[in-house]
Amino acid sequence: MYSLNSLSVDTSPETLGRTNDGYYNAADNGIDFTKFLEVTTRSIPIPIIAPINTSRTLDERSLSEIISSGLASPRAPRTLESVKSSECLEALLSPSIRSSGGTPHDHPSFEPHPMIADAWEALRRSLVYFRAKPVGTIAAMDPTEESLNYNQVFVRDFVPSALAFLMNGEPEIVKNFLLKTLRLQSIEKRIDCFTLGEGVMPASFKVLHDPVRKTDTMIADFGESAIGRVAPVDSGFWWIILLRAYTKSTGDHSLADMPDCQRGMRLILTLCLSDGFDTFPTLLCADGCCMTDRRMGIYGYPIEIQSLFFMALRSAKSLLKPEGEGRDLLERIDKRLHALSFHMRAYFWLDHTQLNNIYRYKTEEYSHTAVNKFNVIPDSIPDWVFDFMPIKGGYFIGNVSPARMDFRWFAIGNCMAILSSLATPEQASAIMDLFEARWEELVGDMPLKVSYPALEGHEWRIVTGCDPKNTRWSYHNAGSWPVLLWMLTAACIKTGRPQIARRAIEQVEKRLSKDGWPEYYDGKLGRYIGKQARKFQTWSIAGYLVAKMMLEDPSHLGMIGLEEDKKMMKPGLTRSASWTA
Numbered sequence: 009m010y011s012l013n014s015l016s017v018d019t020s021p022e023t024l025g026r027t028n029d030g031y032y033n034a035a036d037n038g039i040d041f042t043k044f045l046e047v048t049t050r051s052i053p054i055p056i057i058a059p060i061n062t063s064r065t066l067d068e069r070s071l072s073e074i075i076s077s078g079l080a081s082p083r084a085p086r087t088l089e090s091v092k093s094s095e096c097l098e099a100l101l102s103p104s105i106r107s108s109g110g111t112p113h114d115h116p117s118f119e120p121h122p123m124i125a126d127a128w129e130a131l132r133r134s135l136v137y138f139r140a141k142p143v144g145t146i147a148a149m150d151p152t153e154e155s156l157n158y159n160q161v162f163v164r165d166f167v168p169s170a171l172a173f174l175m176n177g178e179p180e181i182v183k184n185f186l187l188k189t190l191r192l193q194s195i196e197k198r199i200d201c202f203t204l205g206e207g208v209m210p211a212s213f214k215v216l217h218d219p220v221r222k223t224d225t226m227i228a229d230f231g232e233s234a235i236g237r238v239a240p241v242d243s244g245f246w247w248i249i250l251l252r253a254y255t256k257s258t259g260d261h262s263l264a265d266m267p268d269c270q271r272g273m274r275l276i277l278t279l280c281l282s283d284g285f286d287t288f289p290t291l292l293c294a295d296g297c298c299m300t301d302r303r304m305g306i307y308g309y310p311i312e313i314q315s316l317f318f319m320a321l322r323s324a325k326s327l328l329k330p331e332g333e334g335r336d337l338l339e340r341i342d343k344r345l346h347a348l349s350f351h352m353r354a355y356f357w358l359d360h361t362q363l364n365n366i367y368r369y370k371t372e373e374y375s376h377t378a379v380n381k382f383n384v385i386p387d388s389i390p391d392w393v394f395d396f397m398p399i400k401g402g403y404f405i406g407n408v409s410p411a412r413m414d415f416r417w418f419a420i421g422n423c424m425a426i427l428s429s430l431a432t433p434e435q436a437s438a439i440m441d442l443f444e445a446r447w448e449e450l451v452g453d454m455p456l457k458v459s460y461p462a463l464e465g466h467e468w469r470i471v472t473g474c475d476p477k478n479t480r481w482s483y484h485n486a487g488s489w490p491v492l493l494w495m496l497t498a499a500c501i502k503t504g505r506p507q508i509a510r511r512a513i514e515q516v517e518k519r520l521s522k523d524g525w526p527e528y529y530d531g532k533l534g535r536y537i538g539k540q541a542r543k544f545q546t547w548s549i550a551g552y553l554v555a556k557m558m559l560e561d562p563s564h565l566g567m568i569g570l571e572e573d574k575k576m577m578k579p580g581l582t583r584s585a586s587w588t589a
C-alpha cells in the first residue's frame with residue numbers, strides 16, 4: 009500500500025511542472041481513499057461508418073484498391089502502392105492528408121452495421137472523468153458481476169479505446185490519459201518494504217470522486233493490489249506506443265516534446281536498457297507481467313513483451329530528442345534494436361524447416377560453433393507442434409531460454425511483431441499463412457485465441473498452480489479474446505491480406521453484440537461465452553470499432569504500424585518453403 013506521503017509526491021505540481029494550458033492545478037492535490045470511483049455517462053453523437061462489402065474475396069487486392077473502392081470512406085483516395093509496400097507507412101496519417109476527409113461521422117452516406125452504433129454508445133458509457141475531463145475508459149461495465157478491479161482504467165485496455173478515439177478525430181482523451189498516467193509514474197511505488205523502479209507505469213488506475221467536497225482523486229495500481237502482485241512490464245511500452253500514435257495521428261509534436269514526456273520515456277527505457285548479467289538482448293520477465301496477468305508459464309522471455317519492447321524502442325526513437333540524456337539513450341536504443349531483431353528473427357522463429365532442425369539437434373554442444381545454442385533437448389518438443397506446423401507458414405514461439413523453448417503460439421506477440429516490423433516481410437507473410445492454414449485452431453468461431461494450445465491435466469496443475477480460471481481452453485489458457493481482432497486486422501492490412509480480417513470480422517458480427525460484448529470465449533473453437541467473462545468489456549467493444557475503422561480506411565495503420573528498417577540484420581539461418589513461396 010502507498011503511504012499518503014508517497015501519494016502526495018504525485019500531486020505536487022512542482023514534480024512534473026505545469027503545461028501551458030494549466031492542465032495540472034493545485035486542486036489536483038485532493039486525496040480521499042474513502043470514496044469510490046464515479047463514472048460519468050455522457051451521450052455523444054454516434055459516428056457512421058461505411059459497411060463492408062463482403063461480396064468479393066480480396067485475396068489479390070492491394071491497399072490502393074481497397075482505399076479507392078467503396079470499401080473505404082469517401083475521403084480522397086491516397087496513392088498507396090500496396091500494403092506490402094511498407095514505405096507508405098511513414099507517409100500515412102500525416103495530418104494534412106487526414107484533414108481532407110474528416111472523421112466517419114462526417115459521412116452518413118453509408119448504411120452502417122447496427123453493431124457500430126451499439127459499440128460507440130457502449131464505449132462512451134465506459135468513459136472515466138477526472139475533474140470533468142475524460143481520462144480513460146473503464147475495463148468493463150458489467151452490472152451483473154462483482155467489479156473487482158474491472159472498474160479501473162487499465163493502461164493496456166485503454167489502447168484500443170485510444171485508437172478508436174484517434175481514428176474518430178477525438179484526440180483529447182488520449183492526451184489527457186497520457187498526461188495523467190505520466191503523473192502516476194512519478195509516484196513513489198512501494199510493495200511492503202520494497203521500492204519499485206522509477207520508470208514503472210501503472211497497470212491501472214481509478215478515480216475517486218467525493219461528491220460532497222467535490223474533489224476527484226486518482227489512485228494507481230502498480231501490481232501491489234493485482235492478483236499475483238506482478239508489476240506490468242507492458243504498460244510503459246504501451247504508453248510510448250500510444251504517445252507515438254497520438255503524435256502520428258494529430259501531427260501535434262508538442263506533447264511528446266514536453267520535458268515531462270521526454271523524461272517519462274527516458275525513465276521507462278532506462279529500466280529495460282540498463283546493463284546486467286544478461287547474455288541475450290531480450291527482456292527477462294516474471295510470469296503474469298503483461299496481458300496474461302496470471303501464472304501461465306510465460307516467465308523468462310515472453311514473446312508478447314519482446315515484441316512490445318521492440319515496438320516501444322522504435323517508437324521512442326522517433327520521439328526522443330537527440331539532446332542531453334536523450335542522445336545517449338538513442339545510441340543504446342539503436343544497439344539494442346539491432347541485437348534484439350537478430351536474436352528474435354533467428355532464435356524465436358519456427359517454421360517447418362526450423363522445427364525439423366531442432367528435432368535433429370545434437371545436445372551437449374560446446375563452443376561458438378554450436379548449432380544447438382541453448383541446449384534444447386529434442387525430446388522436449390511437444391507432440392502437438394508436429395501436427396500443427398504447416399509446410400507453408402511459421403510463427404515466433406512463446407519463449408526461448410536455456411534448454412527451454414515454449415512452442416506455444418501467442419497472438420499479441422505475433423501480431424505486434426508484424427506491426428513493429430520485428431518480423432521480416434517474409435516472416436510476416438508466413439505468420440499470415442499460418443492463420444489461413446490453422447484457421448479453426450487460431451480463429452475458430454470467435455476470433456482470436458490468445459494462445460495455442462491449452463495446457464491440460466498435470467501440466468495445467470504445475471504451470472498454472474491449479475488456477476480455476478485458467479482451465480483448458482478458457483481465459484488466458486487458450487481462451488478466445490475478441491479484443492485481439494484489432495491487432496489481427498492491422499496485421500492483415502500491413503501484410504496485404506485484408507480478406508483474412510474481413511472473414512474474422514464477419515464471424516464477430518454474428519454474435520459479439522448479441523452476447524453482450526464478452527471479455528472472452530471458451531472452448532477449442534471459442535464457441536461459448538467465457539466461464540467468468542465480464543460482459544460489456546470495453547476492449548472487446550473498442551477492438552471491434554478499431555478493426556472496422558481500419559478496414560474502412562487503411563491509412564489508419566500509420567499510427568500503429570512501423571515500416572521495415574532495412575538496416576536491421578536478417579539472420580541467414582534456415583529458410584523454409586514458406587520463406588521463398
Ligand code: GLC
Binds near residue numbers: 164298302
Ligand atoms: C484481465 C486481463 C488483463 C486485463 C484486465 C482488465 O486481468 O488478463 O489483461 O488488463 O483483465 O480487463
